[in-house]
Amino acid sequence: MLRLFMAFGLLVSIAAALLVAWAHQLPAVMRPDREAPRSYLITNASLLDPAAGSVQANGHVMVIDGRIDLVGTGPLPARPGGIAQIDAGGRVLMPGLIDVHVHVFDETDLAAGLARGVTTVRNMGGFPFHLPLASQVERGEILGPRLLTTGPILNEVGGRNGNALHEAVDGADEARASVRRQYAAGFRHLKLYSNLSRESFAAIRDEAAVLGMTMGGHPVEGTQADPVDFAASLDAGFQTLEHTESIVWHALNDETEPEGVRQLAEQIAASGTMIDPTLVVHENLARIVETEGAHITRPAMASYNPVIAGYEQENFEFWSQYQPDDRSRMQAFYVEVTGALHAAGVRLTVGTDSGVMATPHGISTVREMEILVDAGLTPSEAIRAATLNGAEVLGLDGQIGCLAPGCAADLVLVAGDPTQDIAWLYEIDAVMRDGRWLDFDTLTALEEAGHHPSSLRTWWRLGQHTRAIH
Ligand SMILES: [Zn+2]
Numbered sequence: 443m444l445r446l447f448m449a450f451g452l453l454v455s456i457a458a459a460l461l462v463a464w465a466h467q468l469p470a471v472m473r474p475d476r477e478a479p480r481s482y483l484i485t486n487a488s489l490l491d492p493a494a495g496s497v498q499a500n501g502h503v504m505v506i507d508g509r510i511d512l513v514g515t516g517p518l519p520a521r522p523g524g525i526a527q528i529d530a531g532g533r534v535l536m537p538g539l540i541d542v543h544v545h546v547f548d549e550t551d552l553a554a555g556l557a558r559g560v561t562t563v564r565n566m567g568g569f570p571f572h573l574p575l576a577s578q579v580e581r582g583e584i585l586g587p588r589l590l591t592t593g594p595i596l597n598e599v600g601g602r603n604g605n606a607l608h609e610a611v612d613g614a615d616e617a618r619a620s621v622r623r624q625y626a627a628g629f630r631h632l633k634l635y636s637n638l639s640r641e642s643f644a645a646i647r648d649e650a651a652v653l654g655m656t657m658g659g660h661p662v663e664g665t666q667a668d669p670v671d672f673a674a675s676l677d678a679g680f681q682t683l684e685h686t687e688s689i690v691w692h693a694l695n696d697e698t699e700p701e702g703v704r705q706l707a708e709q710i711a712a713s714g715t716m717i718d719p720t721l722v723v724h725e726n727l728a729r730i731v732e733t734e735g736a737h738i739t740r741p742a743m744a745s746y747n748p749v750i751a752g753y754e755q756e757n758f759e760f761w762s763q764y765q766p767d768d769r770s771r772m773q774a775f776y777v778e779v780t781g782a783l784h785a786a787g788v789r790l791t792v793g794t795d796s797g798v799m800a801t802p803h804g805i806s807t808v809r810e811m812e813i814l815v816d817a818g819l820t821p822s823e824a825i826r827a828a829t830l831n832g833a834e835v836l837g838l839d840g841q842i843g844c845l846a847p848g849c850a851a852d853l854v855l856v857a858g859d860p861t862q863d864i865a866w867l868y869e870i871d872a873v874m875r876d877g878r879w880l881d882f883d884t885l886t887a888l889e890e891a892g893h894h895p896s897s898l899r900t901w902w903r904l905g906q907h908t909r910a911i912h
Contacts, residue, residue: 468549469891471884474585480508480851480877483521487530489513490861491845492829495822497534497859505851508877513845528879533871534859536825537843538562538587538852540832541807543684543718543793546572547747547900551803552579552586554745554892555796557885558804559870561852562832562842564793565591566633566658566684567607569907573628582876585888588852590836592658593629594911596620596646598665601637607904608635609911614645621649627910631681634659636688640670647678656837658682658718661692676713681835682791683710686719686776686783698775706779707786716789716835719780721773721817722810723795727761728769730800735762738800745802745892749900754799781818790814791835792828803892808867821864851877 482505489501491513504512504519512519521527538561546552546565555563565572568591576589594609596617604610609624611617621632632655634646643662650657658681664670672693675683683689689710694702710717729737738751738758751758761769784790794810796803807828814824833843842850857869873880880888 468584469553469887469894471887471891472549472553472585474582474878476582478878479526481506481525482528482874482877482879483518483525484528484530484535484853485518486532487535487855488532488859489515489845490534490536490825490856490859492537492822492826492843493846495826495861497861499532501535503535503845503853505874505877508851510845510847510849510851512847530855534856534866535845535853536856536860537829537845537849538854538873538875539807539811539828539867540792540836540843541587541794541796541810541828542682542791542832542835543720543795544803545795545797546575546589546591547750547797547903548895549575549584549586549899550745550892550895551747551797552584552589553888554803555587555807556585556804556873556875556880557888557892558808559854559856559867559873560587560804560807561854561873561875562588562590562836562838564631564836565589566793566795567595568593568624568629568633569903570627570910571903571906582878585875585878585880587875588842588850590631591629592631592633593624593627594907595633595635595659596638596642597635598637598639598642601635603636607907611638611642613639614641617642617645618649621646621653621655625653625655630655632657632659634662634680636660636663636692637665638662640664640668643670643674643678656681658684660684660688663692673709676710676715680715682716682718682793684718684720684793685723685795686717686721686780687724687772689717690776690779696772703779703782707782707788710783711786711788716791716831717780717783718791718793718835719776719783719814719817720793720795720810721777721780721813722806723799723801724769724776725773725809725813726800728773730758730761731764731766731769735759738762742802742805743800745804745895746800747797747895747897747900749897749904750798758800777813777817780814784817784819784823789831790819790827791831792824804889805868808864811867812864815864820861822861824864825860
């Protein structure tokens with residue numbers, strides 16, 4: 443009997459090990475060749491330095507061990523130690539894109555982003571797996587955009603838009619304990635959600651200051667019984683305040699009169715807070731309403747995680763039956779408000795909410811930049827938002843999002859000049875990530891890898907996360 447029992451135990455262990463091994467199987471393209479060179483001389487490039495905002499023909503960039511060593515035009519420098527030369531064919535070379543608001547549920551999300559020239563992402567809702575995954579990417583074991591993450595989303599118990607994936611706190615003591623727990627787990631950035639109470643908000647802010655953690659998130663609305671003024675979120679020292687939609691909802695109660703918009707833009711500009719508009723996610727919501735749900739099955743959704751789609755099914759059904767005009771009208775207004783913020787001097791970043799609400803990774807980052815141009819930014823300003831501003835928000839200015847000696851060799855090669863037409867960013871021919879050259883075939887393989895998120899891995903991680911926060 444005992445022997446049978448042991449045999450059964452052994453079988454179960456083998457099955458579990460196989461399952462875990464299978465769950466960790468990644469598409470081959472995501473496992474980079476560790477011996478591949480990370481030093482190159484790229485020649486014959488049109489250089490797009492976001493700080494200058496214009497393109498310089500006939501340029502070259504020397505990359506040594508994953509860092510930009512030299513940027514110039516004219517006669518080529520000597521190539522040390524026989525490093526390889528890449529002819530850019532006159533195409534535009536610029537820093538890779540930084541998306542400061544995504545939700546990563548699977549490694550394949552990273553593949554989908556990188557295939558489209560996104561070389562850094564900030565995950566805005568941390569699960570336990572994000573920290574080790576970020577380290578694996580950092581060490582070059584997994585190919586993907588540089589991954590930064592906030593801790594689990596902090597919200598109040600019973601919040602209006604609460605969901606099971608939020609770390610819900612009940613008052614100041616729990617809020618403080620949650621911040622400490624997230625710090626102990628290794629998180630250094632906090633994500634705050636709309637429905638925190640005044641007391642919890644204050645406790646989180648104080649504890650973050652003590653521990654030296656940064657904060658970002660939605661404007662904090664407080665509770666129905668004790669609403670918190672919008673100004674409190676401008677005073678809180680957020681790295682970014684997310685979603686034009688949430689800001690307009692909180693600050694203007696969705697009222698569209700111009701005087702309110704003007705005052706709001708001035709108020710935000712005076713605070714110096716950077717805004718991450720995430721216009722693309724509300725656009726997708728408006729498109730779901732307009733198309734009575736057909737937008738959910740568009741081709742770009744091939745990379746969307748099926749577990750998350752299942753989880754959101756109820757939302758999708760709700761929006762599919764929503765009053766048609768309303769969301770499209772509000773989308774136009776959110777774009778207009780974003781333009782007013784920019785005109786008032788508010789600095790913007792590029793974020794998308796990719797990974798949730800029918801917003802797929804990669805392609806949505808470029809779409810967000812297109813919408814920012816619709817809102818009134820020049821293409822160069824939208825590029826600056828996706829590079830220099832993103833880097834600054836993440837505390838990495840001078841290290842990423844720039845085209846100068848010392849910057850990370852995270853670059854994209856674009857078929858045409860995006861300062862003339864931002865839509866050229868849909869035509870990325872090659873990417874350099876941490877000095878590794880990813881040609882067009884590799885990008886195609888990454889895009890394909892992005893189409894195969896693992897449901898098993900996602901289920902496993904949702905379970906791990908839920909156990910960690912409850
Ligand atoms: Zn989000």
